[in-house]
Amino acid sequence: MRTDPTHEVPLKEPGPRRAAPALAAFAAVRLLGLGVLGVWGAVAGSSPHTLLSARWDSLWYARVAGGGYGYEVVLPNGAVHSSLAFFPLLPWLERLLAAATGLSYGSAGLAVSAVAGLAAAWGIFAVADLLYGRRAGVLAAALWAALPVGIVQSMAYSESLFTALAAWALYAVLRGRWIAAGLLAAGAGLTRPVGAAVVAAVWVAAALAWRRGERSWRTAAGVLLAPLGAAAYVLWVGRRSGGGLLGYLDVQAGWGNGFDGGWAFARFVGARLASSAFAAGLGLVAGVLLVLWLYRLCVRQRQPAALLVYAGVVVALALCASGYFGSKPRLLLPAFPLLLPAAVALARWRTGRAAVLGAVALASAVYGAFWLNGSGPP
Template sequence: MPVFDAPPKDPGPALRRAAPALAAFAGVRLLALAVLAVWSAAAGTSPHTLLSARWDSLWYARIAAEGYGYEVVLPSGAVHSNLAFFPLLPWLERLVAAPTGLSYGSAGLVVSAVAGAAAAWGIFAVTDLLHGRRAGVFAVALWAALPVGIVQSMAYSESLFTALAAWALYGALRGRWITAGLLAAGAGLTRPVGAAVVAAVWVAAALAWRRGERSLRMAAGVVLAPLGAGAYALWVGARTGGGLTGYLDVQAGWGNGFDGGWAFARFIGARLASPAFPAGVGLIAGVLLVLWLYALCVRRRLPAVLLVYCGIVVALALCASGYFGSKPRLLLPAFPLVLPPAVALARWRGGRAAAAVAALALVSAVYGAFWLNGSGPP
């Protein structure tokens, strides 16, 4: 994996270079919010509530308000503990709410808006580095227009995690090891899949070591990368008395685990054997599309840091044993999957490519409004 030239110290030129991508991201997100507002007005629902005060958003807001320790015991005896949720998003919600007077849910929307823009810039930076500016703009637009792109505007942790992951991977590609390690540690404080960022930074460092690139900064980045996830897992283990497996026990209470995809396969099979047969076919098509895009990433020889990160995110999303409806959302941070289609779009004529992205953005906006006003949760 090559290490690319260091970026200029002045961020101004870099921001100006990314401006079209950020404008595309903002346009797609505003379209989604506008469609959600119209749909919710017709349905008699509140867009603000849908985005900031339902499902996981409520858990994050409660942590911001009260800290850890809240749990719900289901009739089955299963325990849903808020220890399953990593702390960085609620910490930031508290940080934003304190000086502004916003509710924690509303503060979460602010965090997600800023983090979404940071994620878009990071995705552009990685793609621009590898494939050029035009492909970078399309990569951001495609990521924003994913079917579950509305989650980027919710008080959820996906935007924050993707921002930290994208810039950590960019740092690893640049050989900026301390930056990569610190951002990987932040990603590890955001979601369990932060392990994918840690693994990617470690692989990047190992390949650099093989090329003879050895420094104290590289060693520091390698040491820093797992500190976020490791510290939280150890704290949960100490708090619950579960030791090193304490966090896994908390996730098991939610029905989450890693079974190689067996439970997901049975879930799809049940759809195929029921009147929901089209949904089963759609799920199979979605999984095949994800795997095909990852195979394209391998065939196009994306840097190992991206392949490792994306491969782990995809594997954890598809092979987890619970919350099947959340799998599309769990794949949202796997942004390297959009690089092959972005490169293809970059070769199209401008009007044709823009029309294709606009159509995808409109479909995504309508689906997002339907999704949030439907049964959920995303």
């Protein structure tokens, strides 16, 4: 079998037929989650459509899609929540789809997320299949769908769109397709602030390729293209807000967001450990340790540098941000390389694999319905 001389992996193209089991597994898990949400809503008297498309960040994306930027909410303490905090690619797609179909912006966001979720599952499969084989690829896509906060993949949120762009950018990097990697990284940078993780992955992989003597204008082009999306939006926000290069950071500060190395999160956890919410504090500590352990497994698995850099930056930005502590599981959703060690381990099982996946998917579906009918994504 032919191999990529750079990465010494089989040259397999993850076409629709090869990826079909992964897409089917992803769709089955997500449909289970939506089915349980529908039953829960019927019992609780809530609207699944409203929960998925017209609450929390979904409303902000819809406002941008419908009226552009400029909407603000001033809180009693004087803090300003500005729509400029939300990157533009999802609302652009919502606006285009709504104009073409007559859907509401929220419903258009659900449609975009549905397609993007399939694209993300396909990209995750492509990366895992390339590195560890088809069975591991199918399981990686299924595990990503069955994460405890996997219901977000079915919301009018940007996580699915971002993960799709990130996964395919990483696949392009692994194949040495630098222009495609740069363009996809630029798209990721127009989707979420954590697009910086994709840019970093492209740059580190390109630097290693350059060091190995693999130098071409395509590599340089990919490096130059990768940050353009995020840079363009951040610079535009700075100009619009009058804050210059730091304008976007000022916008995020209005939402209580920042990067403090995890100090605020540590104090948040410590406060729970020192209160009647001790069990919740222990759960948070266990969750953080689990994420760090999974990343250690990725390193021991000798994942390519691009995946380690990407996952490391996603984890660092999620755990070390200073605001909205309840969002951290959702912010970790794009860190799919953390699932690859589990996918490879499950792929080696001869029996019991389906039962484990079924149980995990059902637990995810029930938790997702409970979560959305409770506090939900901040």
